[in-house]
Amino acid sequence: MNKFSVPLLTLLLSACAIGPDYQRPTIDLPEQWQTAKTADVDTRAWWAQFSDQRLQTLINESLNNNQDLKIAVANIEASAAALGLARTDFLPSVNAAISGARERYIDGSTDSIYQAGLLLDYEFDLWGRIRRANEAAAADLAADAFTRDALQNLIVAQVSNAYFQSRALDRRIALLERLQVTQRENLQLQQKRLQAGLIAAYDLEQARSEAYVVDAQLPALRAARVQTLTALAVLRGVSPKAMTQAWQQQYASDVDASALPIAPDVPMDLPASLLERRPDIRAAEQRLVAANARIGEAKAAYFPRLSLTGIAGAASQALADLLDNSEQVWSAAATLSQPLTDIRRVGYRVDAAEARYTGADAFYQKTVQIAFQETLDALTSVDAARAIMQAQDQRVEALLKAYQAAQSRYRAGDLSYLELLDVERQLRAIEQEQVIAQLGLLQSTVDLYRALGGGWQSSADTVAAK
Template identity: 40%
Template structure:
């Protein structure tokens, strides 16, 4: 739930930023259309150039309602995650102000033990082991080995009574002492279930390590991608500015200006999505580690106590 809420909010702020970019681009293109309309009336530009300018304006304008719909849907989804009715979500920091947390080196793998899927798989294995013990126990009569106050039990004489070779307890409960293949089959079945639970537990561990590794790789590569896209956006902004100057000076056609501005617009949207992806990768890492990687003194003391208790229990066994 924590991971889903965090990811939803990051995606919401990413959509907010994309909407800002789309509106700013649309406003800029609207000014260009206005200028071109005046120039067209004065005979300075052709109708084709005016149509090109209008086309790009409408293209960026069409993106706005699409992003607005995604924002509304994301707000509704986040509201439901928070246990509220669908509606608006109050905003906090902007996407660029959300800092990715530092991940220290040398984190212990014990953090994964908090994952609910690993806990479930472990408890399934414990239950399967108990089933083996219960199945093997059918070989033995369930009677008291000692009598009252630790004296000799008088029930041993009832161990094998009657021609059907059954043992009786308290005169009211009777069950076969030897059922041969039936009990053997139950033991084998319990052992097979235990093996299945063991393989499931191993798989759960492998999946846990895989998800941690995937999240670490994703965060690293997305950061590298974001850095590249940041330089690309800067270069395209320069390109668009120079292309417009060249067009105003009569050195190039308006198509070059449109191409530069279109590339800049798309690059800005892609960079925003990657920026959100970097933050979401840390959320995935938090989830993969079963609740993050911040280890406090209290949690370390608790873990040490748990390990000591486990070691004592294992020694007792």
């Protein structure tokens, strides 16, 4: 045989990789979904578009301290170590060893032999088993990185929604407290009118009942605000002591100070790059890549495994002479092993790997479906929330004009104080609905940004490329 035949044959065999090569599953996408407007939206650090420094501070604290994110980072580190371990299978294993043996022969004589040296063990990756294992480990690492990105996206959305909720509750409480002052003034006026004989007791009790309505609403709003603050504390990963401080935090009683930020405009189109922008989709696909590679890893066990073992060192009949008067020895052996009785075990492992791939494929398809559902729902919610807020703004503007006109008529003596208080009560009630509409638009916008994928793909792409 030509001296180049064996290396060439080894090279050709090592180019083989048993098992299917990965191909992205075909997805039935809508024909008109690839639009350009939303694709141009920069979702990296999208919360900065709300122009709220306090929100940015809370988000930065959450990204640095959230316990779920720490778990995700630990999973990435574990997967990176697993990939490093898988890559070592490409290299020969070299270990130092020392051994001693004593033998008795048929003639009754005995002999001792002591050896010290280096042991070599190397497996030729003829069928791509090691390469498939590395492909799977790399995909697992990328999947964990994308999972962390999806978690970051979710946490930022949760922090933003909780923060806007707390701001909205602050404003609603402040508006109710202002209405409470108006109701108490009305109650005092009615008490004076009753004493003057101008009204019946029924009118006084009706005014008292309206005042109690506000008194009953305030505790529920204050409790909801406290729960929102403690939820924010958990998202930020703070200690129980800091959580208690958040629980004791006072709300902003000034109506103007509790004004909500303005929601930024987001183009109302489906992005063409949704499959690439959503980290949860990328994570599901990487899990599918890993499952596909493990089919090849399992199938490679059907074929013979070629390994090279060797030893080089010193040997002596006396342990004391092992280092000084020993003989240099070496040996090398190639082993070709083929599974026989384990064929059924290999078949079961292949069946299990194929079943896991089927499950990973279904999970990927479901993740894509959920992504489109969330995006379409978010687009619908933003559109509806914007229309509701515009209508509420117009209601408040109209009623504010009516209240100003009522004030002018009251000062001119053409309107009673009770009628003025009634107009103000209507205005304060509509302002409550306006705050709820503003909060709905803010939270719908946050949900849309989250549905569009957040802004951490670049870091996970770097991991996936390694």
